Structure formats: C-alpha cells, structure tokens
Amino acid sequence: MTAALQQRIRPLLHGGSHSLANLAVGAAAVAVAARYLAVLFVNAPGYAGVPVSPGLATGVSTAVVAAAAIAVAVTDADPLTGIGLLFVGVFGLLSLVSSAAALPAAAAIVLGTATVAAVAGRRLDLVSAAAVALLVAALSIGLASGVGGWTGLRPPASTVALLGIASTPAFAATDWRSLSTADWGAVIGGLAAFAVVFGVGRAVPFVTGAVTLTGTGVVGTSLPVVALAAAGAVTAASAASRTRRWPLLAGVALVAFAGVPASLPRALPFALGVAVLAAQEGQR
Numbered sequence: 001m002t003a004a005l006q007q008r009i010r011p012l013l014h015g016g017s018h019s020l021a022n023l024a025v026g027a028a029a030v031a032v033a034a035r036y037l038a039v040l041f042v043n044a045p046g047y048a049g050v051p052v053s054p055g056l057a058t059g060v061s062t063a064v065v066a067a068a069a070i071a072v073a074v075t076d077a078d079p080l081t082g083i084g085l086l087f088v089g090v091f092g093l094l095s096l097v098s099s100a101a102a103l104p105a106a107a108a109i110v111l112g113t114a115t116v117a118a119v120a121g122r123r124l125d126l127v128s129a130a131a132v133a134l135l136v137a138a139l140s141i142g143l144a145s146g147v148g149g150w151t152g153l154r155p156p157a158s159t160v161a162l163l164g165i166a167s168t169p170a171f172a173a174t175d176w177r178s179l180s181t182a183d184w185g186a187v188i189g190g191l192a193a194f195a196v197v198f199g200v201g202r203a204v205p206f207v208t209g210a211v212t213l214t215g216t217g218v219v220g221t222s223l224p225v226v227a228l229a230a231a232g233a234v235t236a237a238s239a240a241s242r243t244r245r246w247p248l249l250a251g252v253a254l255v256a257f258a259g260v261p262a263s264l265p266r267a268l269p270f271a272l273g274v275a276v277l278a279a280q281e282g283q284r
Contacts (some may be wrong), residue, residue: 021072022247023277028068029250029257032269034255036215058265059096063169064252065269066092072275080119085275087112092268106147110140113271120278128278131134131167135274138164139202139261142200142270146262154262156218161260162218162225164214166232168252172239185242190235197227216259217266229256252277 014130038057073082091108094101123130139160145153158197172186201208201223212226226268231258240249254273261267 021075022250024068024071025250025254025272028061028065028269029253031064033083033256035061036259036267040211040215043210049157062092062096062268065082065272066090069268069272069275071200072272078119081116081275081279084112084115084119085272087272088116088268088275092264095264095268101146102264104258106143106267107229109264109267109271110136110143113139113274116275117278120246120275124278127170131164132274132278134160135164135255135270135277139274141269142261143264143267147264147267154228154260157262158218158221158260159225162221162229165229165256166225168232168236168277169239171248171280172236172243184215185257186235186239189238190231193234194227194231197230198223201226211282216257217262218260241254245280247276247278251280 024188029178035057038053042053066089069092073085073089076085077083086160089100091105091112095105102177111154114136117136121132138157141153141157141160143159144150169186171189205223208223208226212221220228233252236252237249239258240246240252254269254276256264256273258268258270258273261270
C-alpha cells in the first residue's frame with residue numbers, strides 16, 4: 001500500500017519530493033523547539049503568562065511532527081523506509097485522538113523507527129551504525145519507562161537517551177580520519193558547551209535540574225552525562241550548519257529538543273530525528 005501511494009504521489013511533485021520532505025522535517029524541528037521553549041517559559045520563576053499554553057504547543061508540535069513523518073514516508077524512494085515512517089506518523093496522529101492508542105502507538109513508533117534504522121544501517125559505517133543502534137535503544141527504553149509503565153527504567157532511559165544525543169556528531173563529520181576545518185570548529189564549540197553546562201550545573205544545581213527535567217524530561221542522570229549530551233548536540237548542529245546540511249541540522253534538533261522519549265510527544269520527534277539522521281548519513 002505504501003509503495004503504491006509513493007508511486008502515485010511522487011510524480012505529482014515533479015522531482016520536488018526531497019524538497020517537500022526537507023521542508024516538512026524543518027517545520028517539525030521548529031515546532032518541537034517552540035514546544036521546548038514554551039515549557040521552559042511556563043516553568044520559569046516569575047512566569048507571568050505567555051500567549052500559547054504548553055499543552056497546546058505540545059499538541060500542535062506532535063501533529064506537525066506526525067505530518068512530517070507521513071510526508072517523508074510517501075516521498076522516500078525506499079518502500080521499507082516509507083512503511084516504517086508511515087507507522088510512526090499515523091500512530092502519532094492516532095495518539096492525539098485517543099489515549100487508548102498510546103500503547104499501540106508506542107509499539108508502532110519503535111517498530112517503525114527500527115525498520116528505518118535497519119534499512120539505513122546497510123549503508124552506514126561502524127561508528128554511525130553504533131550511534132543509530134544507541135538512539136533506537138534509547139527510544140525503546142524510554143517508551144517502556146513511560147508509556148509502558150516500567151518506571152524503574154526511567155533513570156537508565158534518561159542516561160541512554162542523553163548518550164544517544166551525545167553520539168550525534170557521528171553523523172556530522174565528513175571524515176573522522178581527516179577532520180575538516182568545519183569539523184574542528186564544531187568540536188571546539190562542543191567542548192565549550194560541555195564546559196558551560198558542567199560549570200553552570202555545579203554552580204546552580206537546582207536550576208539545572210529543573211531545566212533538564214522540564215525541558216528534556218531527564219530523571220536520575222549525572223551532570224557529566226547531561227553536559228556530554230549538550231556537547232554532542234552543539235558539535236553536530238555546528239558541523240551541519242557550517243557545511244549547510246540543513247536536513248541533518250533538523251534531525252539533530254528533533255532528537256535534542258525531544259529529550260528523553262518517555263512520552264509519545266517526546267518519542268515521536270525523537271523517532272523522526274533518528275530516521276532523518278540515519279537517512280542523511282546513509283545517502284552521503
């Protein structure tokens with residue numbers, strides 16, 4: 001069914017399928033970043049109200065991400081990738097309609113993302129493949145700890161998710177054996193991010209804990225791991241920006257702003273981000 005849908009839609013785009021997919025992924029990344037900022041503002045000291053509530057921002061961002069996953073599914077050249085992303089997008093939308101769809105949606109998101117990762121894994125090098133595997137494991141453990149009700153897994157889920165975010169530079173370097181100037185600049189930026197987050201965390205631990213909890217859903221993870229995740233995200237995002245690889249930047253943003261994928265509104269962008277990162281690396 002997905003292959004037939006792809007064959008019908010792709011000719012209508014007249015070669016613009018990649019542009020449509022990239023635009024959809026970029027819009028999803030912006031929506032998730034806006035949701036992240038809305039949650040932080042509402043929980044900030046002295047909050048006096050913002051025009052958009054966090055609940056509305058979360059619902060809108062979830063719908064945008066689900067639509068983006070469907071858009072990428074129907075425009076991707078690989079039928080298996082399309083099926084996997086269609087699972088992610090359709091069940092993501094269903095989760096907005098009924099809470100009874102939560103468990104099936106969680107299972108579909110993990111299965112769909114694992115399918116995309118398996119397809120892309122055939123074209124990945126060892127480092128990138130390990131990063132993809134870590135991110136898929138983070139998605140699985142995160143949903144098990146939240147939607148699955150295994151609350152004891154929440155601290156390990158947080159740690160694995162942050163380590164997965166820290167691994168995103170694996171998708172950004174043009175060649176790890178001979179790093180380019182842009183790559184070295186990104187590495188320096190990541191080291192600076194690690195120092196800043198670690199320093200601020202030591203100076204104001206309660207504020208740092210509140211930000212990581214409300215913004216990214218981190219529970220029971222040490223400060224160095226949080227700083228490492230920030231360093232990885234900044235490194236990957238900087239490298240993507242310097243080399244103008246905008247879909248890669250959107251993928252990093254989706255994973256980083258989603259945080260720990262223990263709930264469906266966090267798991268959906270995390271899953272799309274993993275799919276985008278794996279696909280971008282595999283096509284490079």
